[in-house]
Amino acid sequence: MPIISTKGNKMPASPIRKLVPYAEAAKKRGVHVIHLNIGQPDIKTPKIAMDAVRNHNLEVLAYSMTEGSEQYRKKIASYYAKNDIGVTAEDIIVTTGGSEALSFVMGSIMDDEDEIIIPEPFYANYNGFATALGVKVVPIVSSIDENFALPPISEFEKLITKNTKAILICNPGNPTGYLYSKEEIGQLATLVKKYDLFLVADEVYREFAYDNREHFSILQIKDLEENAVMVDSVSKRYSMCGARIGCLVSKNKSVVQTALKFAQARLSPPTFAQIASEAALETPKSYFDEVIEEYVGRRNLLVEELKKIEGVKVAVPQGAFYCIAELPINNSDDFAQWLLEHFEIDGETVMVAPAAGFYATEGLGLNQIRIAYVLEKEQLKWAVTILSKALDQYLGR
Structure with a gap:
């Protein structure tokens, strides 16, 4: 059999996309997956x-x-x-x-x-x-x-x-x-x-x-x-x-x-x-004023809700629309996969990006996730509620 290149074998899988098969399987079971894993804005294109x-x-x-x-x-x-x-x-x-x-x-x-x-x-x-x-x-x-x-x-x-x-x-x-x-x-x-x-x-x-x-x-x-x-x-x-x-x-x-x-x-x-x-490029400044106001509101809500969860540490973003949260777990890859395979509330679960893939140093970020706050505030708050209840169940297994 022809052999794959060393470079090809070394190519890392995307921590943002590698859990997609589990998300798709959840959707096929009828579970609604709330995506916190990818920076796809929901803001309308100009x-x-x-x-x-x-x-x-x-x-x-x-x-x-x-x-x-x-x-x-x-x-x-x-x-x-x-x-x-x-x-x-x-x-x-x-x-x-x-x-x-x-x-x-x-x-x-x-x-x-x-x-x-x-x-x-x-x-x-x-x-x-x-x-x-x-x-x-x-x-x-x-x-x-x-x-x-x-x-x-x-x-x-x-x-x-x-x-x-x-x-x-x-x-x-x-x-x-x-x-x-x-x-x-x-x-x-x-x-x-x-x-x-x-x-x-x-x-x-x-x-x-x-x-x-x-x-x-x-x-x-x-x-x-x-x-x-x-x-x-x-x-x-x-x-x-x-x-x-x-x-x-x-x-x-x-x-x-x-x-x-x-x-x-x-x-x-x-x-x-x-x-x-x-x-x-002809988009008026008012567009950005409204977008930034929206993202600041989402950031504030997200950080506030995450800080309510016992054992969670969160960095406060000053720009973009991502944040890193540290969770009271040992392996966020396992947790993120478990969320998609074994957990739901009222037919819904969340998809997060395990943070270890954002590090080059082995062993770092294993207890962290990246959250993209590209959802409307109400859905974002509900997503954190799901995350909180999921942590309770995951830690109590």
């Missing part, structure tokens, strides 16, 4: 984006430019200018989601066995991208007791070797919801310049900053042009996950030119999705 696709006048659905249409890239640059980020269309490559942008970045700046330092817990697919490209992830632990703040720079410095090429952050964080401050970003900037490293920032949740905090981008640091690479996406900002449109942004010409070669190998980003994404 009508202006949908209408742009409905009302198009294309007669041929042709390839776009490899780097994305010039018109769209110019509009993205204008959007960034409003956020105090000075880039041009030439600094931007449109990608098939932020995921592809991250893969292009790793492929462009790293060779086999090169190392990238990432504060953990982190977006689980970073492990997948790194494995696919032969890159070594070097984790640095952030603590729930510190609300997942940036670890001390001295701890980063201890991890830097001759193979270190970059530091990667997600800001605001998935799965933690932590929003890095301007001071923390500045500390990282000083470090990467000292050691001539890249600083890569996944900023797909940039619009979701709460409690009067402001998002600060690595591209707002004026003397970091050669070191800074940003990844972005329309998926969460405009509730357009299915559009699969993201971008890579950098003032480093060598990075952009190299990433373009990777982009050429996949031909071009999808045309219709770029049309929708370009139109979405």
